[in-house]
Amino acid sequence: MAFNELIKNFANIRDYMREFYVYGFKSREDFTSKSLRSYDDSRRRIESWLSDHMSFSFTPDGKNVFISVDSRSCGSNPLFKAWKSRSFTDGDIALHFILMDILSEDKELTLKEILEEADTYNGMFEEGRVFDISTVRKKLNEYVDLGIVISRKEGRNTYYKRGKEYELPAREVLRFFSEISPCGVLGSFIEDKYDRSHKGIEDTLSFKHHYITSTIDSEILYTILDAMGDKCEVDITSVNHRRQETFTDTIIPLKLKMSAQSGRQYIMCFSIKSEKMVAYRVDYIVDAAKGEAVSYYDEVKCKFASMEEHIWGVSIPHAMEHVMFEICYGKYEEYIRDRLIREKRCGTVTLVREGVLRFEADVYDSTELVPWIRTFIGRITALEFSNKGVERRFREDLLRMYEMYSEEEAK
Template identity: 45%
Template structure:
């Protein structure tokens, strides 16, 4: 098969890029899904998008290719390029120009009128077997309405279509906002597509924590956001990150969460079969199939809001039992920023000033173990740490003792 840069099935490319270039660092010999030729075709296709960000290493298993990106040096997420490489059939391209040219006068026409005009004004001028049936044209018209290229209106029993580009948004005035949105928002691929319509992309921003891998999940993210907006259930095909097996879960999607430390994205939904709230990692979801409108959506949303009050991250611990955590912090004169940070980062916890130089943070969460990385950032200021789950305090002091031993201390105190 001849090599082509364009793709039809993005799901296959998404899985390939993640397994080989992001997580796996696998070699050519470890690719057993298809033939070695398929490996070479996919590798060359990805290299055409990301060649300047690819590196390799040689070991006993062979040559492993992987991505190497310095967030300080890139203004735009390079993984968006893969989402812009969708292929089209000859009929797709031909029909695109026929429709936009036919409706360029601003008039609204029915699908039947459009089919007749395409035959009379365009196809009749060529010799060949190329033909378009009314069903194909109707599908394309509905697709373009969904994309916003056309709008539809009912006239009697017929649906008529016309172009919507008579009022164009001046994107140049939004270039700075688009440049920031495209890199910072989970749905930033939309901003990237809009930036492509400008003469030159803005090169204004750099990010200390630049999470680019979410780009591979953009299509699924948009499907889930649409399902949430329309209050519909979804059926998810999920590949286990542990054993590679596929699972199917039907859920009512309620909210999307993004980790501030890793940029990893999660869907929180009501799992019908388990009859409980559950998190699903977006990078483990293979497909999203939208279902019917959920009549009990408000009830599930209320459950989600109550559930969220005791979340620190996305772990629910064992049996949804709550851990009570208290941390007393001491700060010196001129260090009010410590209290300000506690207030800013407390999430669902609370902060109480004990005296001029002491404050206490407290929270009731499903899994206090998740809080340990955050708690450790206050080492040197912690006066007391208490938790209803003794494992949390024990782990904290054990880690502190190990760190102190590494640097020659005795590890007896918190401060």
């Protein structure tokens, strides 16, 4: 059977791209969940989209394939191509343009009138093509949900007309939105309406830290954000990679958080099953379905807002922990002071004396601060955690580092 670049189910492609090209650095022999032919077909599809960004390495276990992108020379996320490869039938594409042509004159028509006009298009096809009333009704209702078509009920009849068309935003705005926003692939679809023959937009924007892989989860994230906007619950299926198993939960999504360091996306939510606030990594969620509206949504969100004052990252354990450290800076090192004030988040910064600042915070998980506090090593003059286990590990890590560098200097 001939190879087809188009796909029906994006979920399968998302799994392949994530496991083999983003996280896994796996070889063909590591694939065991389906047939090797399925792997080969998916690999060829992905390589046809990302041929300019594929790299290879050879290990004793075989050839590994991975994505390699230089953000300095790649102004647009190459993974957007995967979203633009959805398969369709001849009937789907024909019916789409017929409906858009029938409704192009900004007139309202009933379903019966649309069917009558659609029949007049048969002469344009080599073989006669007739669309039944059920197919046309489903397609119109789908477009109503998408906002492409507007419907109006009058008596027993439903009238349809094309939705309002909007002026395209500036192309630079679309490109910026596409590359940095959640579900940015939507901006890329809109940008496709511009004439691609005009080059130069790629040189307008460049990114030092370009987190491209989050676009793989755009469909999952859209479902969650849509439910959040309508104050609805969401049924999710997530993966526990440590235990190598999946589990389900029903959540009330409250806020999306994105890591500026890794680009990871987290949904802060209330778990109905466990009756507590939790955080789920979006790239661990394999399925999401919008549920019913939640009558007490505002109450849950208000409770989360009060807790957020003590959340440094995304961890929400139960006990509150106190963190304090002091740093020193020199006469011409005000940038150290400014940085501490800028990055303090839910903490407070006070001046102890000239050239010495004290940072304090009450948080749910003090371990989340440790990587940030390490960036001030060499300036820390005092340090104290209420969680003594975290403080002990911090100090032990410092001692091991001193020992390691002392041994290197001795050599």
